[in-house]
Amino acid sequence: MSEMLTAAVTLADLGPAVSVFGSARLPSDSPYCKMSYELSHKLAKAGLAVIAGGGPGIMEAANRGAYDAGGTSIGLNIKLPAEQTDNGYQTTALQFEYFYGRKATFFMHSCAYVALPGGFGTVDELFEALTLIQTGKLPKGPVYLVGSEFWCGMVDWIREQMLPLGMITPDHMDLFTIEDNLDTIVAQIVSYAKTHTETSHRKSSLPRS
Template sequence: MTEPGPGEKPDEEPLVRRDTERRSGPVTLRRKRVPETTTDQRLLDRKQPTDWLHADPWRVMRIQSEFVEGFGTLAELGPAVGVFGSARILPDDPAYAMGVEVGRLAAEAGFAVITGGGPGAMEAANKGAFEAGGTSVGLGIELPFETGLNPYVDLGINFRYFFARKTMFVKYSRGFIVLPGGYGTLDELFEALTLAQTRKVTEFPIVLMGTRYWQGLLDWLGDGPQAKGMIGPGDIERLTLTDDPAEAVKIIQTYEEPGA
């Protein structure tokens, strides 16, 4: 019988043996976690099932590819304004005409116009930029009820993941103009507000288009979260409310970062 090693009891197997431990990159596997085959074996096995395509490590590669494609495509875009708004706005809605005018004036001011690339308010802003001869960008998202990029998009990227898509909006937009919208628009609006409030990004102007539509939200923010001390006194002031597309674009155009 061999002498017991450190931490072992006589006449017992070691707690951890070399053949029950394996390193897989930065990961250490022991005991029952050690697979019966190696990574290379599984890679080269022709009978291997394809469910690995849907596993989380593979999703990381897809996520990475979306960031690479987004950064690579938009890095040389130049000054741009992000326009948010509902996909459900119809062409005969006054908000659609407002979106067209926003896109047109933004393009004439030298901005590329970035939208979610869908129908409704997004299509309107892309249409305005397209008709003005500007750069019309659509950042699409894979959704079961979306129909793809609208016909006025000149430069389009389709994303699987909302967070990758949002990163592109925030990184490449000098400011945001928000047309009437629902949950998706509110999500994008409050994402931008949160990043600015927490100083995760350089501050940027955010303009709400449509006083009748947005005034109730501003009133609630003042009477609720601000009155209860849950947002600061200046947080509502990050938002500008207007009905004038020219004013909205001018705010983006003339905005100066605090302390700049």
């Protein structure tokens, strides 16, 4: 609760922000890291804050892209026995010991979500965002899967297995978009941010100290 309160107070006046999810394990010269950097650079230039996990790999590329663009680069750093080392490209760095508070902070302060390739943690974050939107706990903001070659197999499985069994409805397939054109993503998120006011509803109602 203390971690969530600190995050809520720190980010209370953040404004429109985009959460970028992705693997900590990919090297900086990975094509996916380069996509993360370029996308976040474009988002920051468009006036949007970027929220990433604060670690290496795709997370570092996202923070660095926003940082190099002179924008707001938020890092939600988590203490782990391996993998996670805080990157140095954060204009605001928050420290978490618990995943619950960290994930809640992503969703409280984002108007859109971008998932680049990643492992269990990335998929967890992606599906939590989709679940919260599906159940009306979050406004229906844009959710993009970047890296079509990586994501298409999973989406095919959802369409071939979950959908025919009625575990999801056809409308739920519209909650996310596979898109590799970064300019298209930025333009659509900027348009959404300009025409919706949900970001004000995401600001935490926790009492301020």
